[in-house]
Amino acid sequence: MHNKFGAVAKRPKATDCKSVISPVRIRAAPLPLTVAAQVATVFSLVEPPIPDPMIKTVSLNDIDLNVFDAGSGAPVLFVHGFPLDHTMWREQLGALSQTHRVIAPDLRGFGRSGVTPGKVTMKQYADDLVALLDHLQIRMPVTLCALSMGGYIAWQFFLNYHGRLERLILCDTKAAADSEAARENRLQMADLVLNEGTASLAENMPAKLFSSRTLETQPELVEEVRNVIRNTSPEGVSAALLGMAGRPDMSAWLGQIDVPTLLIVGRDDQISTTEKMRGMSQAIAESTLVVVDDAGHMAPLEAPEAVNAAIEHFLLSPRD
Numbered sequence: 001m002h003n004k005f006g007a008v009a010k011r012p013k014a015t016d017c018k019s020v021i022s023p024v025r026i027r028a029a030p031l032p033l034t035v036a037a038q039v040a041t042v043f044s045l046v047e048p049p050i051p052d053p054m055i056k057t058v059s060l061n062d063i064d065l066n067v068f069d070a071g072s073g074a075p076v077l078f079v080h081g082f083p084l085d086h087t088m089w090r091e092q093l094g095a096l097s098q099t100h101r102v103i104a105p106d107l108r109g110f111g112r113s114g115v116t117p118g119k120v121t122m123k124q125y126a127d128d129l130v131a132l133l134d135h136l137q138i139r140m141p142v143t144l145c146a147l148s149m150g151g152y153i154a155w156q157f158f159l160n161y162h163g164r165l166e167r168l169i170l171c172d173t174k175a176a177a178d179s180e181a182a183r184e185n186r187l188q189m190a191d192l193v194l195n196e197g198t199a200s201l202a203e204n205m206p207a208k209l210f211s212s213r214t215l216e217t218q219p220e221l222v223e224e225v226r227n228v229i230r231n232t233s234p235e236g237v238s239a240a241l242l243g244m245a246g247r248p249d250m251s252a253w254l255g256q257i258d259v260p261t262l263l264i265v266g267r268d269d270q271i272s273t274t275e276k277m278r279g280m281s282q283a284i285a286e287s288t289l290v291v292v293d294d295a296g297h298m299a300p301l302e303a304p305e306a307v308n309a310a311i312e313h314f315l316l317s318p319r320d
């Protein structure tokens with residue numbers, strides 16, 4: 001059973017807070033049936049989608065977004081990583097929808113959302129998120145929970161829509177821009193994907209996304225994620241790669257973040273390392289770093305109990 005966020009009153013200091021979550025083995029609450037059914041339906045991309053009130057199509061800006069929207073209470077907006085979709089948050093959506101309104105779009109170009117070819121900037125994705133909140137008539141500031149590329153989008157959300165943000169949860173992400181070599185690599189990958197599709201990305205990316213333990217012990221999970229990548233639009237993937245290649249370096253700007261911030265990183269993350277995220281946490285005044293054992297870049301999927309416990313603890317902490 002869930003510990004209903006009981007005893008936690010104060011936000012811990014910016015530090016490696018593994019100890020906060022380690023002794024308390026909080027289990028994610030069982031998904032309410034409809035949530036579980038929805039997530040299972042969406043995750044199994046071989047089957048045609050079954051309409052469900054929690055999934056809606058929202059037309060905004062110049063695009064149709066596929067959006068998961070469930071629960072009630074303070075809003076938490078989930079932003080997925082590359083090249084995935086909202087289903088990467090399935091464990092968090094199930095648990096948190098019992099106490100919060102959880103909103104998780106497929107970003108443009110991903111999942112079942114519409115695709116715009118060319119390049120999509122991180123700012124454009126952030127604009128879409130705010131247009132989505134407007135469409136859903138959510139005027140109160142939200143908690144933004146974002147992973148990796150979602151984090152790059154979160155920087156833009158903060159910079160451009162500061163008043164819409166209550167708290168930040170940054171999972172397995174970076175503030176630095178790409179190196180020259182990384183940028184070049186992205187441009188080549190964008191070409192490859194446009195010419196040959198997403199098959200090789202689906203083949204190769206899981207080795208970087210998951211810890212070696214997850215690769216060994218959770219092959220079904222790895223295959224599910226591989227399927228999501230396989231089914232993602234090559235144009236959408238390419239547009240995001242070009243957008244990420246051109247994103248600015250936010251490292252020197254982290255000190256300006258003035259909302260409570262939780263950083264979560266899988267201890268074995270090869271893409272956004274613990275060391276890098278510790279540095280980010282030190283630069284953000286009101287922040288807490290949680291290092292999750294037995295997880296890599298996809299900590300929310302690999303170690304959902306620990307990630308949910310950290311998020312719940314954080315959301316319960318009063319703002320100063």
Ligand code: MLT
Pocket residue numbers: 080081082083147148149150244271297
């Ligand atoms: C992600 O998980 O979103 C990607 O690893 C981000 C990136 O390629 O920099």
